Amino acid sequence: MADAAQGRGGGKRELGRGERVLPGIWRLRLPLPWPGVPHCNAWALKAGDGVVLVDTGMHQPGSMGHLERAMEMCGLTVEDVRLVVCTHAHSDHVGQAASIVARTGCELWIHPNHAHMRRMFEDPKAELERRLEIARQSGVPAEPLRRYAEQREDHDPGIAPTPEPDRDLLPGVIVETDLGDWSVHETPGHAPSHVCLFQADRRVLISGDHLLGRISLYFDYGYTPDPVGEFLHSLDVVESLGARLCLAGHGRTFTDVHAHIEGNRDLVAQRLAKTLAAIEGAPRTAFETLPEVYGAELSPTNAPWLLTETLSMLTHLEVNGRARRVDGERGRPEDEPQRWMAN
Numbered sequence: 001m002a003d004a005a006q007g008r009g010g011g012k013r014e015l016g017r018g019e020r021v022l023p024g025i026w027r028l029r030l031p032l033p034w035p036g037v038p039h040c041n042a043w044a045l046k047a048g049d050g051v052v053l054v055d056t057g058m059h060q061p062g063s064m065g066h067l068e069r070a071m072e073m074c075g076l077t078v079e080d081v082r083l084v085v086c087t088h089a090h091s092d093h094v095g096q097a098a099s100i101v102a103r104t105g106c107e108l109w110i111h112p113n114h115a116h117m118r119r120m121f122e123d124p125k126a127e128l129e130r131r132l133e134i135a136r137q138s139g140v141p142a143e144p145l146r147r148y149a150e151q152r153e154d155h156d157p158g159i160a161p162t163p164e165p166d167r168d169l170l171p172g173v174i175v176e177t178d179l180g181d182w183s184v185h186e187t188p189g190h191a192p193s194h195v196c197l198f199q200a201d202r203r204v205l206i207s208g209d210h211l212l213g214r215i216s217l218y219f220d221y222g223y224t225p226d227p228v229g230e231f232l233h234s235l236d237v238v239e240s241l242g243a244r245l246c247l248a249g250h251g252r253t254f255t256d257v258h259a260h261i262e263g264n265r266d267l268v269a270q271r272l273a274k275t276l277a278a279i280e281g282a283p284r285t286a287f288e289t290l291p292e293v294y295g296a297e298l299s300p301t302n303a304p305w306l307l308t309e310t311l312s313m314l315t316h317l318e319v320n321g322r323a324r325r326v327d328g329e330r331g332r333p334e335d336e337p338q339r340w341m342a343n
């Protein structure tokens with residue numbers, strides 16, 4: 001998930017919880033302030049006299065207490081962390097990295113394409129402006145856009161300013177634990193910085209948000225040429241590993257990894273078909289296609305998320321020659337939204 005996915009919300013206060021999944025692997029379930037996504041998982045992997053921590057939870061008031069509580073339930077403390085590894089640079093996976101590194105002096109490893117995260121705390125105004133400009137270009141009317149801008153103005157990114165990683169988390173890097181070595185596999189699409197970790201002897205996959213128990217799509221739009229195409233390729237990459245247990249970034253562990261990969265492919269195919277149908281015959285903005293593609297699912301809360309998904313789908317259709325941008329004979333005036341049409 002990413003912060004764009006859900007609005008702020010109340011709901012009942014969850015507490016951090018920890019449980020052993022396998023000898024030497026603990027699931028740390030950490031609360032999130034997002035309705036519909038109540039928590040995320042960090043994973044503690046036994047390594048010598050301490051643990052490797054994969055993902056961190058968000059940086060929020062009280063969030064370190066949740067991590068401490070979850071670790072305590074597993075007989076661990078934050079001081080046991082010898083290395084922080086992040087599956088991707090979204091707030092719920094990297095948010096507390098800086099605090100843990102400051103406290104333990106351990107190293108931080110992240111994939112180098114994490115510029116999308118740095119903008120969130122280095123220049124939040126520019127990041128909001130970027131999002132608003134994308135929305136304007138997509139045909140979002142002035143009123144909902146103004147409401148969104150207002151909501152986001154004092155938005156807390158949920159990420160403590162994060163130091164540059166000590167190591168680029170790229171294929172070839174090995175994460176050593178008592179359970180064995182974990183290899184690194186680039187899986188962009190959900191986020192440009194996304195990687196999965198794989199332990200080959202036990203066929204265990206740490207999937208971050210690339211594969212989730214409950215199939216749900218999210219694409220970071222605007223950083224790479226074709227997030228949907230990248231995501232589909234990443235599904236092939238993970239399929240070739242032959243994992244039999246998946247430790248995902250949200251929700252419970254699951255074993256039917258292949259079925260989850262197929263489920264993601266099916267959902268992408270359905271969304272692509274609906275998006276294409278919505279731009280058959282007449283040019284339309286991304287915003288105009290939303291009701292047709294998402295119907296009753298569409299709400300003011302999820303519209304920003306679904307808009308980036310739609311832009312990612314339109315871009316994928318364009319890359320594959322199935323859709324085009326319609327700019328008129330004299331080009332498109334700056335205040336005109338972008339329209340799309342099926343080929």
Ligand SMILES: [Zn+2]
Nearest residue numbers: 001092209249
């Ligand atoms: Zn997430």
Ligand SMILES: [Zn+2]
Nearest residue numbers: 001002090209
């Ligand atoms: Zn994410």
